[in-house]
Amino acid sequence: MIVLKAEVFNDGRHTGENIAAKLETMLSSWGIPKENVLCIVRDGGTKMKKGISLLIIKNIDCLSHQIQEKFENEEDPLLWWKVNSNKYGILSPVAKEYLVTPPTSxxxxxxxxxxxxxxxxxxxxxxxxxxxxxxxxxxxxxxxxxxx
Known part of the structure; x- marks a missing residue:
C-alpha cells in the first residue's frame, strides 16, 4: 500500500459525501483517474463505503477480515476457490493463477x-x-x- 496524501476532516463530520469530496480532491491533486483506483475498505466502514460508491470507485472489503474460513488439507484449493469465487470476487482470479501446478518441472x-x-x-x-x-x-x- 502506498499513502499519497492524508486529509483531516476539520468539521469533524465523516459523512459519505465528505469522504467522497476528500477522495476526489486527493485523486485529482495527483492526477490519478478513478478507473485506476482500487480501495480496500477496512472494518466494514459504512460511511467510507458510501463515499467510495458515490465516486464510483472499484472497492473490496479488507480480505484479512473476510477470509476466515479454513479448509482441510485434503480439500482441493482450486475447487474451494471455484465454490467461493463469488464471495471473494477480485481475489479469486489471482488465486487460480498462482495455485495451478506449473506445466514444467x-x-x-x-x-x-x-x-x-x-x-x-x-x-x-x-x-x-x-x-x-x-x-x-x-x-x-x-x-x-x-x-x-
Missing part, C-alpha cells in the same frame, strides 16, 4: 538444486522445517530486490 528442479547448498556432509542434522525456510528465503529475497 524446471521450477521444482531449481528448488532441488538449491537444496544442495543446504544439504552438505557437514550439515547433516538440518531439519526439514529449517531447510524449507532457508530455501524459501533463497528463492524469494531476490524478488523483494532487497539490498543487503
Amino acid at each position: 524446471v521450477l521444482s528442479e531449481r528448488v532441488f538444486s538449491g537444496a544442495k547448498i543446504f544439504y552438505i556432509p557437514h550439515r547433516n542434522r538440518l531439519h526439514g522445517e529449517r531447510a524449507s525456510k532457508l530455501l524459501f528465503l533463497k528463492f524469494n529475497i531476490p524478488s523483494l530486490q532487497f539490498n543487503y
Whole structure:
C-alpha cells in the first residue's frame, strides 16, 4: 500500500459525501483517474463505503477480515476457490493463477538444486522445517530486490 496524501476532516463530520469530496480532491491533486483506483475498505466502514460508491470507485472489503474460513488439507484449493469465487470476487482470479501446478518441472528442479547448498556432509542434522525456510528465503529475497 502506498499513502499519497492524508486529509483531516476539520468539521469533524465523516459523512459519505465528505469522504467522497476528500477522495476526489486527493485523486485529482495527483492526477490519478478513478478507473485506476482500487480501495480496500477496512472494518466494514459504512460511511467510507458510501463515499467510495458515490465516486464510483472499484472497492473490496479488507480480505484479512473476510477470509476466515479454513479448509482441510485434503480439500482441493482450486475447487474451494471455484465454490467461493463469488464471495471473494477480485481475489479469486489471482488465486487460480498462482495455485495451478506449473506445466514444467524446471521450477521444482531449481528448488532441488538449491537444496544442495543446504544439504552438505557437514550439515547433516538440518531439519526439514529449517531447510524449507532457508530455501524459501533463497528463492524469494531476490524478488523483494532487497539490498543487503
